[in-house]
Amino acid sequence: MTKVASPRGVVRERVLAAALELFAENGISGTSLQMIADRVGVAKASVYYQFHTKEDIVLALxxxxxxxxxxxxxxxxxxxxxxxxxxxxxxxxxxxxxxxxxxxxxxxxxxxxxxxxxxxxxxxxxxxxxxxxxxxxxxxxxxxxxxxxxxxxxxxxxxxxxxxxxxxxxxxxxxxxxxxxxxxxxxxxxxxxxxxxxxxx
Amino acid sequence: MTKVASPRGVVRERVLAAALELFAENGISGTSLQMIADRVGVAKASVYYQFHTKEDIVLALxxxxxxxxxxxxxxxxxxxxxxxxxxxxxxxxxxxxxxxxxxxxxxxxxxxxxxxxxxxxxxxxxxxxxxxxxxxxxxxxxxxxxxxxxxxxxxxxxxxxxxxxxxxxxxxxxxxxxxxxxxxxxxxxxxxxxxxxxxxx
Known part of the structure; x- marks a missing residue:
């Protein structure tokens, strides 16, 4: 762990990985930003800081x-x-x-x-x-x-x-x-x- | 319209047709019994009288x-x-x-x-x-x-x-x-x- 590591980038990657897991389990329609935040273990605001909508996450994937x-x-x-x-x-x-x-x-x-x-x-x-x-x-x-x-x-x-x-x-x-x-x-x-x-x- | 017509059978068919439409639009995970009831224009209890769970509807289809x-x-x-x-x-x-x-x-x-x-x-x-x-x-x-x-x-x-x-x-x-x-x-x-x-x- 050094100061060079980017927490923003790390959260972004974790959000994408968690979203992909949840999409596979529940479909895209059956997954919410709140579910993604819960899976990552962060507040919904942290997800929202990276992606304003679920569609933005799908597009990033x-x-x-x-x-x-x-x-x-x-x-x-x-x-x-x-x-x-x-x-x-x-x-x-x-x-x-x-x-x-x-x-x-x-x-x-x-x-x-x-x-x-x-x-x-x-x-x-x-x-x-x-x-x-x-x-x-x-x-x-x-x-x-x-x-x-x-x-x-x-x-x-x-x-x-x-x-x-x-x-x-x-x-x-x-x-x-x-x-x-x-x-x-x-x-x-x-x-x-x-x-x-x-x-x- | 005669007394022979079965309201129960008619609601059942309308529930199945509405469910299929909603599944196509939102996926199965993204569809609730409430959404199906709203689409048919009946109370959720009327849907529940026919099918206790969404899975029962999927199985019937x-x-x-x-x-x-x-x-x-x-x-x-x-x-x-x-x-x-x-x-x-x-x-x-x-x-x-x-x-x-x-x-x-x-x-x-x-x-x-x-x-x-x-x-x-x-x-x-x-x-x-x-x-x-x-x-x-x-x-x-x-x-x-x-x-x-x-x-x-x-x-x-x-x-x-x-x-x-x-x-x-x-x-x-x-x-x-x-x-x-x-x-x-x-x-x-x-x-x-x-x-x-x-x-x-």
Whole structure:
């Protein structure tokens, strides 16, 4: 303990960690700032000093993930073929979902989160960029459904409590292997798929 | 309006419909019996007369779905080949998830629901039967991950708000087509897959 340590930063990190625990236990709607303060063991005013609303806490937890998505989009957009761009997006999503298993568990499928994402221009831009990588510019309905299955499959598997016995490394390897086979199946020999430029069988 | 109409049955249906709306808006944790009573426009005591706890309401909403799952398991178990049993389970899940899009939206991924399912022996038995159909008796980790991707892909696509423009019929057709291609990709030419008895390429 030195004077250099920042109590403000420490409380902030403890609030975020406690909020993530409580969101996992009760959902975001079922968690209050008071519950978060109680879990940290500080007064509600101390939480309020860091975050004025519960939404601010959710956004602070989500920001690093969306920063990663924005970087992934930037990297993938520099790739020439549409098929390769989609492959980068898929393997990037697998990496993100597995590395952030605890966050994915809390945020995936929560009705409040979609609205929050849409309310932040930079988050919405990252999601839109990712969707364009996965779907192409004007996807048909079959492509939209197929890509929904793949992305929901990634997120849903990262948060599957029945796979909690798998280490992050094992889950990453097995999920990536699965996705490669699935993407090949969906995008090969189908002229309507987003990777039609890549495959000709 | 005749004397034959049952006010008790009518209130019960209105409570269930209001609860489903509120669960979709606020999550299960974020919904109280009082909120449900307010939405129906009755006193809390009238709700309490039908359902003593919020969990009773959740169970009443889930019961028809689990009855359907139990029937699906019974039908599929009578099929001889493991591969065909798995195909029946997948197409049954697609039908269930799309027909119950509103219920799937509320219940899929809610941390409270998994515990409730486990607490009811008949629900847990239906889920275990379905998992055995999908996975076989002693699945390896690759099979567990692959089947998690397929089932999460089905549920996650049925609840995807970005596909709300698709009719139930269109979504069912497109999702089933997608799943057939994916199942073929995962289960063909892999001796470790649950359908290894079926395919030899």
């Amino acid at each position: 989500m920001r690093p993930v969306f920063d990663d998505i924005a970087r992934l989009v930037k990297i993938a957009e520099a790739v020439d073929s549409a098929g390769a761009r989609r492959d980068v997006a898929i393997s990037g999503l697998v990496e993100l979902a597995v590395r952030n298993r605890d966050l994915t568990t809390v945020f995936f499928g929560d009705p409040a989160v979609d609205g929050l994402v849409r309310s932040r221009e930079e988050f919405a831009a990252a999601v839109d960029g990712l969707n364009t990588l996965l779907l192409g510019a004007s996807p048909d309905d079959q492509t939209r459904v197929a890509m929904s299955v793949l992305t929901a499959g990634i997120y849903g598997t990262a948060i599957n409590p029945h796979l909690a016995d798998l280490s992050d490394d094992d889950l990453h390897r097995l999920l990536l292997e699965t996705m490669k086979r699935l993407v090949t199946a969906l995008c090969s020999g189908d002229s309507s798929g987003p990777a039609a430029d890549q495959v000709d069988q | 889930m019961r028809p779905v689990f009855d359907d799952i139990a029937r699906l398991v019974k039908i599929a178990e009578a099929v001889d080949s493991a591969g065909a049993r798995r195909d029946v389970a997948i197409s049954g899940l697609v039908e269930l998830a799309v027909r119950n899009r509103d219920l799937t939206t509320v219940f899929f991924g809610d941390p409270a629901v998994d515990g409730l399912v486990r607490s009811r022996e008949e629900f847990a038995a239906a889920v275990d039967g379905l998992n055995t159909l999908l996975l076989g008796a002693s699945p390896d980790d690759q099979t567990r991950v692959a089947m998690s991707v397929l089932t999460a892909g089905i549920y996650g696509t049925a609840i995807n708000p970005h596909l709300a423009d698709l009719s139930d019929d269109d979504l069912h057709r497109l999702l089933l087509e997608t799943m057939k291609r994916l199942v073929t990709a995962l289960c063909s030419g892999d001796s470790s897959g649950p359908a290894a008895d079926q395919v030899d390429q």
